[in-house]
Amino acid sequence: MAWNEPGGNSNDQDPWGSGGGRRGGDRQGPPDLDEAFRKLQDSLGGIFGKKRSGGPGGDSGKSGGFGLFWVGLLLLLVVWLYNAIYIVDEQEQAIVLRFGKYYETVGPGLNIYFPPIDRKSQENVTRERSYSKQGQMLTEDENIIEVPLTVQYKISNLKDFVLAVDQPEVSLQHATDSAVRHVVGSTTMDQVLTEGREVMAAQVHERLQRFLDGYQTGITVTQVNLQSATAPREVQEAFDDVIRAREDEQRLKNQAESYANGVVPEARGEAQRMLEEASGYRDAVISRAQGESNRFGKLLEEYRKAPDVTRERLYLETMQEVMSNTSKVLVTGETGKNSLLYLPLDKIINSRNVSPQQGSGAAGAASQTGQETPVPNGLEMRDPRSREAR
Template identity: 50%
Template sequence: MAWNEPPGGNNDQDPWGNRNRNKGNDGPPDLDDLFKQLNTKLNKWLGGGGNKGGNNNSSGSGGGFASLLALVIVAGVLYVAYDSFYTVDESERAVVLRLGKFYSVENPGLQMKIPFIDRIADKVNVTQVREHSLKNSMLTADENIVEVSMTVEYRAADAKAYVLNVRDPQSTIAHAAESALRHVVGSARLEQILTVGRDQVQALVKERLQTYLDNYDVGIQLAQLKITDAAPPSAVQDAFDDVIKAREDQQRLVNEAQAYANQIVPVAQGQAQRQLAEAEAYRQEVVAKATGESDRFSALLAEYEKAPDITRQRLYLNTIEEIYAKSSKVLLDVENGNNMMYLPLDQLRKNSTASAISDLTTGAANVNNLTQSEVSNLTDQILREIDRRRNNQ
């Protein structure tokens, strides 16, 4: 069934209000007829159709004005409906003014405002990182000229301050960055800017620039600041290259000397520690030996006090024994004799046979292997034998 054919086959009226249409014409309605019908209905709604018996020209002019007025009203309603809603992206913040005064900062999403009263001053992207670069010649603290290139990356952290507090935020950050850079460079030496002090200069510039922006209340937060290049003027570039090369050679020599010191110092410390240990061991040995001698003398003194004559004779014999042990001659001290008997053992050894020499060597080895107590016993026996022979005489 066609869209303009009512149920039951009654085709005397379609949705456009046309009655008794030509049954042979099944095409779409004429646009002029539709406009006239719409105009008629608007005139009736606005009261323009009450004067049916009036002049056709006056009725037509009144209907045209009413139609125009209706179109204006409909367009106004549609515009108000369209202008009442707006969207804010996820990375944006909308600054809304009401009657020209700040009203609010709207978050992402679908938002509504009052038409002709509220106005969106701007939608600020608070996540976008903006960049500003500058390059200029500046005077250092030691009265040298240096060309410095710097890049500043920043973002609009406060949408209200970024839109309303300054007229041109980009121009503001450009002037503030140059001012901060000139202040720090003017307080530093050229060598510091060109070499190892560049990072420190960079940090000071960033800190000062952020202070300026906070004082201006522009709603800008620095993300990164980097001094990309710093060089002396081209006229003196060769001289500065020589200075830098000399400084690098100096640093290399310092590193080599430090490496040599790291190699030598531990060895010297080890030797010193070894000598200290040997000295301590020698000290302990001498102290222990002196302590032992002292204890032996104390014990000998106690024995001497008990039997002075025997102890004196014993000390004498021990001393003679130590002296003659290193001599190749043997002397016998006979009591009541004018001369000491001399036994040329060295000559006897030379004239003796090999077996006799072997026996004497074995005996001497046995004598040398005697302990101190055995030597003392042997000495006592010799003394007793001497006393016995003297008594027999």
């Protein structure tokens, strides 16, 4: 009798060796596909609240459905916990929104939130970020220049950075463009190209931070770097000529200042020297005049006491002063005679200074021979300092 005919012993006649839902028996074979599909269907039915009707396997199908449900629920719980638990680094902060409203700011450490009720935003608040910009701008004296700059910033208030402004970094770019154009537009080209960059950077920093604080972006600008500004490429050659002309002007000014610094102090010193000399001459003349006046007063007192003696003394001092400045003396004779005697006093004085071994010229020779110097007739040798010579 066939194994699958009614009344047959299917357990003994089953060619795959499986019977009555029992696997294998004494022999192992391929699984029953119908039985596997039936169990899967029962499990799905248990999940959706359906019960298997009839048959001795109804209760086992229900319990298997509930077991699969709890397993799925456990898997969902694990996935939820994996997404709900997060770690905030030392350099970061996180804000939590509950039902779309700000709830708290979370610091470093291990934290948990409850999605989908809660939402979080996590950012690095200590790292400095940078933004670079370059564009053509108009200066105060109506010149077009290209100004490159770099803005360094960091997040100072994460709540404002996430909630107060949509795309705060875009707002930073717009505020930077506005601040730079305002500062460059109120500055001349020379200051932008030369020594005015540091002052401009400070002004841009102050104005940009004021804009960001007004917008409540939660961003703090740490530094603004204005790099070397240049002219547009279309006018670069003409701009270079202007720069060279400005450099030549400055060089000539420096040379003129150097020359002035050398001449002006010298002229001032010469003028001061002349003033000092004039002051000294004035003081000397005044002092000499005062001395002469005092001397004359003293002399007048003595003259009143002894007129003859004082007159003689004055005459002798005067003749001594006059004769000491001349080396030639002319002596005349009596009145009516034209005889003139010349005394070479300079020769006589020099002859006296000669050593005795060498003699004393004509006077020495005359003394050695015992002869005297002849005197012309009608002349009388007189002492020029005597009273008769007057």
